[in-house]
Amino acid sequence: MSTGAKDHAQLSDIFNKDEARVDWHDETLWFVRAKRDKAANSLPEWEALRETASQIKDNVLSNLHDYLLQFEANAEKNGIKVHWAANGEEHNKIVHSILKESGVNRIVKSKSMLTEECHLNDYLHKNDIEVIDTDLGERIVQLAEEPPSHIVLPCIHKKKEEIGDLFHKHLGTPEGASDPVFLTAAARDHLREKFITRKAAITGVNFAIAETGEFVVCTNEGNADMGAHLADVHIACMGIEKIVPLRKHLSVFLRILTRSATGQPITTYSSHFKKPRPGQTMHIVLVDNGRTTQLGREDFRNSLKCIRCAACMNTCPVYRRSGGHSYHTAIAGPIGSILAPNLDMKNYADLPFASTLCGSCSNVCPVKINIHEQLYKWRQVIVKEGYADPKKAMAMKAMDFTLSNPSIYKFAGKAGRWVLKHAPFTVNNKLNLWYKHREMPESPKQSFGEWYKQNNKND
Amino acid sequence: MTVGLFIPCYIDQFYPNAAIATLTLLKKLGVDVVYPTKQTCCGQPMANSGFEHLTQGCNDLFIENFSEFDYVVSPSGSCVLHIKDHLHADKAEDKALGIRKKIYELTEFLTDVLKVEKLTASFPHKVGVHQSCHGQRGLMLAQMSELVEAPFSKPLHLLNMVQGLELINLKRPDECCGFGGTFCVAEEAVSVKMGKDRVADHLNGGAEYITAADMSCLMHMEGILRRQNSNVKVIHIAEILNAQEF
Numbered sequence: 227m228s229t230g231a232k233d234h235a236q237l238s239d240i241f242n243k244d245e246a247r248v249d250w251h252d253e254t255l256w257f258v259r260a261k262r263d264k265a266a267n268s269l270p271e272w273e274a275l276r277e278t279a280s281q282i283k284d285n286v287l288s289n290l291h292d293y294l295l296q297f298e299a300n301a302e303k304n305g306i307k308v309h310w311a312a313n314g315e316e317h318n319k320i321v322h323s324i325l326k327e328s329g330v331n332r333i334v335k336s337k338s339m340l341t342e343e344c345h346l347n348d349y350l351h352k353n354d355i356e357v358i359d360t361d362l363g364e365r366i367v368q369l370a371e372e373p374p375s376h377i378v379l380p381c382i383h384k385k386k387e388e389i390g391d392l393f394h395k396h397l398g399t400p401e402g403a404s405d406p407v408f409l410t411a412a413a414r415d416h417l418r419e420k421f422i423t424r425k426a427a428i429t430g431v432n433f434a435i436a437e438t439g440e441f442v443v444c445t446n447e448g449n450a451d452m453g454a455h456l457a458d459v460h461i462a463c464m465g466i467e468k469i470v471p472l473r474k475h476l477s478v479f480l481r482i483l484t485r486s487a488t489g490q491p492i493t494t495y496s497s498h499f500k501k502p503r504p505g506q507t508m509h510i511v512l513v514d515n516g517r518t519t520q521l522g523r524e525d526f527r528n529s530l531k532c533i534r535c536a537a538c539m540n541t542c543p544v545y546r547r548s549g550g551h552s553y554h555t556a557i558a559g560p561i562g563s564i565l566a567p568n569l570d571m572k573n574y575a576d577l578p579f580a581s582t583l584c585g586s587c588s589n590v591c592p593v594k595i596n597i598h599e600q601l602y603k604w605r606q607v608i609v610k611e612g613y614a615d616p617k618k619a620m621a622m623k624a625m626d627f628t629l630s631n632p633s634i635y636k637f638a639g640k641a642g643r644w645v646l647k648h649a650p651f652t653v654n655n656k657l658n659l660w661y662k663h664r665e666m667p668e669s670p671k672q673s674f675g676e677w678y679k680q681n682n683k684n685d
Numbered sequence: 686m687t688v689g690l691f692i693p694c695y696i697d698q699f700y701p702n703a704a705i706a707t708l709t710l711l712k713k714l715g716v717d718v719v720y721p722t723k724q725t726c727c728g729q730p731m732a733n734s735g736f737e738h739l740t741q742g743c744n745d746l747f748i749e750n751f752s753e754f755d756y757v758v759s760p761s762g763s764c765v766l767h768i769k770d771h772l773h774a775d776k777a778e779d780k781a782l783g784i785r786k787k788i789y790e791l792t793e794f795l796t797d798v799l800k801v802e803k804l805t806a807s808f809p810h811k812v813g814v815h816q817s818c819h820g821q822r823g824l825m826l827a828q829m830s831e832l833v834e835a836p837f838s839k840p841l842h843l844l845n846m847v848q849g850l851e852l853i854n855l856k857r858p859d860e861c862c863g864f865g866g867t868f869c870v871a872e873e874a875v876s877v878k879m880g881k882d883r884v885a886d887h888l889n890g891g892a893e894y895i896t897a898a899d900m901s902c903l904m905h906m907e908g909i910l911r912r913q914n915s916n917v918k919v920i921h922i923a924e925i926l927n928a929q930e931f
Contacts, residue, residue, distance in 0.1 A: 235871060238874050263831070544863075544875050547882075548874075578735075579735075579868070579871060582861050582864065584865075585822035586860075589822065605733070605734065606737050622736040625739075629726040631725075642698065643698060643699075664905065665911035665912050670702075673701060674701040674705065677704075678720050679722065
């Protein structure tokens with residue numbers, strides 16, 4: 227996503243120019259968080275499920291190599307063609323070559339954050355292949371020529387009136403029509419024609435089972451099934467961390483995924499794909515794209531446990547008030563902020579700082595990723611690697627000098643309080659970001675240290 | 686039992702009343718309290734900004750000031766959490782570890798160590814309790830709304846002993862206020878919006894005072910309240926637990 231090199235703070239500042247819209251965005255996502263709370267609380271064993279899911283994923287990450295080879299062997303046995311991609315570019319080339327061999331230049335695609343991460347749509351577009359996103363939210367942002375702002379609710383930043391305008395322009399719905407049921411019916415008609423006429427379908431993968439070589443795709447709209455069942459060629463794209471060892475492990479993951487995501491007990495469709503139907507070809511592209519690098523970073527490896535439920539986004543008070551696009555990466559929010567620096571530390575050096583470290587993200591995470599602790603750790607890495615603002619580095623050195631010396635600290639504190647009291651105009655101005663929307667603290671006559679000295683002369 | 690009183694730098698400089706109330710309250714409860722006068726800061730502002738490697742001076746000073754006490758107590762959950770998680774010294778790692786184990790935030794010290802069941806405090810006002818994140822989710826001073834676990838709250842347990850105090854209800858009982866250390870200026874727009882929303886929740890609940898176990902959140906919310914010319918005040922929980930208003 228091109229944001230003209232603006233960072234999270236600058237993009238959030240722009241987002242916050244329309245306060246009513248921020249309120250609406252915050253309330254909409256808080257509503258989803260509240261639904262998640264209700265669903266979680268309906269299961270007394272919720273915390274045990276989280277712990278189990280976390281441990282299964284720990285096992286997967288520690289034995290990823292073996293599980294991937296087991297999965298490959300079983301999938302091939304089932305008649306699925308397995309491809310390996312080291313990075314996004316290889317992934318895109320593989321998908322393109324499959325389509326070229328099949329003689330297809332118009333395809334449907336259900337939701338896949340991996341293909342967003344690899345910028346597959348752009349790549350295929352440049353190679354004269356038309357991609358229709360069939361998830362309703364994704365189709366909406368595609369019509370708007372925007373990236374998704376949320377991994378589960380791609381167009382959550384758009385109001386229904388704006389969607390009505392888009393549909394009027396692109397799908398010919400009456401001007402001003404914004405009833406969600408009406409607009410959804412229009413989208414259904416529009417997409418039905420695509421499903422019937424497109425010969426190849428791309429889907430994502432939620433879980434790939436090493437034991438059986440099958441994979442599971444979860445959607446609420448059935449669009450992955452519509453695409454895959456009608457197409458002659460089905461290509462499923464997955465990050466290598468999506469493996470689970472056994473089919474029975476789905477009894478844990480399918481229970482926590484959608485409860486965490488939207489508060490539903492389970493996705494409307496949890497479809498298992500094991501082998502191509504007669505006459506169909508089925509491909510799986512296994513993609514690394516930085517995942518093995520992250521696996522090698524001890525402090526950050528367990529970010530690969532993520533099952534892309536977005537609970538951390540919905541609960542994040544910063545995400546709710548800055549919007550997904552302010553993160554300028556395919557996966558926004560707290561989880562995106564610990565994944566993105568692995569891929570490009572310079573470009574995403576701002577993201578680990580887009581947090582108050584409140585810790586709510588780690589608490590809602592169904593696989594118990596210590597997200598806020600990793601945000602803290604990324605900050606240390608980013609500064610050490612030299613990606614911090616030099617002005618900030620100078621200020622921090624000055625702070626270290628002052629706070630390491632009690633007498634200098636006392637002098638600086640006193641001087642600071644004197645300035646606030648006697649020359650407030652030097653602080654209360656537009657150069658002081660605190661003062662823009664907040665008053666400075668009142669300056670007391672004495673510090674506690676001074677008071678203590680006066681009142682505890684015997685100590 | 687001798688307690689070393691750790692007063693974070695910004696409380697020392699801007700909120701001496703919170704520190705005085707902490708000291709007075711502990712003395713009232715019969716604790717032998719000493720305030721080491723050469724203390725400065727725990728180093729958290731630098732560490733949370735990614736400069737933990739610059740905090741050794743603060744760490745050494747902290748160890749020098751506090752290693753001799755039976756307990757270290759502080760009226761700030763956030764600073765206590767920082768020490769608990771990050772106090773290190775290659776030359777004195779055993780002392781650092783010792784401090785990490787014996788440092789307590791004030792309300793957890795009162796609840797878990799002193800096991801206070803009765804207070805002679807009176808504060809006849811409507812009060813909104815802000816659950817500061819580092820105290821709540823880091824030190825687990827209270828149950829967190831994200832978890833499916835039995836509720837408890839150390840600050841509320843203590844506030845319920847205060848005569849005349851009326852707690853107000855909040856729509857979002859444990860949402861962050863947006864202070865976040867250097868976040869408050871680095872991400873000014875979101876920080877302010879989070880603060881405004883938190884303050885509004887308390888105002889809608891009819892609070893006369895907003896209290897917390899962390900003065901930094903209160904400093905941020907106070908800045909917003911005063912800009913709005915609100916009559917609602919912020920007050921550190923130690924000042925309420927020590928109050929004698931009738």
